[in-house]
Amino acid sequence: MQTYDQLFDVRGGAYDRAMRRFPDARNSEFEQVIARARLAPGMTVADVPAGGGYLVRYLPEDCQWLGHEPCGNFYAHAGQQGTMPVPSVPLLPLPWENASVDVALSIAGVHHLEDKRPLFRELWRVVKPGGRLVVSDVQENSPVATFLDGFVGAHNSTGHEGVFLSVTTLDELKESDWQFISQELVPFHWQFDTEEAMATFCHDLFDLRSASVAETAEAIRQQLGVVALPEGGVGMCWQLMTLVAEKPLSNC
DSSP states (O other): OOOHHHHHHHHHHHHHHHHHHSTTTTHHHHHHHHHHHOOOTTOEEEESSOTTTGGGGGSOTTSEEEEOOOOGGGTTTTTTTSBOOOTTOOSSSOSSOTTOEEEEEEESOGGGOSOOHHHHHHHHHHEEEEEEEEEEEOBTTSHHHHHIIIIIHHHBSSOOOOOOBSHHHHHHHHHTTOEEEEEEEEEEEEEESSHHHHHHHHHHHTTBTTSOHHHHHHHHHHHTOEEEOTTSSEEEEEEEEEEEEEOOGGGO
């Protein structure tokens, strides 16, 4: 299995281009994480892995964003509104002091980590006692997991073998000294003006080099589902398992 760094050193640039071209497509995905983070004015928020810094625009203006992303292909725009380390640094260790972060967030990145405990332990180290961790990623055996390991893996530049969230993930959190709070399978839509825009976004986001945009659209319709949105446009059906944990005050 390729590491996160290896995968996105190849296709991070394509991923970033898709996110810049369709910046509002995943609004609901980021917003459901923010809703569970319980952010307060003045908080410091760690974002790992941070991609191109897409989370920044969803944070309250008075929160400080700290993004950590090891792959230089994401860096065209990242860091403009926060603090990013230099490109091509390792994912771990994290570049922050002990107990220096109020909340840690991780969105759609940990399914590329076969063993998530090293990251969870590093996040525990940098989060303050009483601080919160929100991890939102693909659930094992879900339609999204099947789509990623099936259609995406067959047609993109790197293949796809996800280590998706499962009961093992809960064990890994607990082994890393996090106090588990909640889990929720959250359904939502990636939103677009047209199905062509939807397929173009996914074609670029996943770097689908051996499938056409039309073939991508058909796979989405068949495997995930597409709906007409009440406010106009189309919604691509997507879902993530969102886990919430806290660092106990007693472990300071």
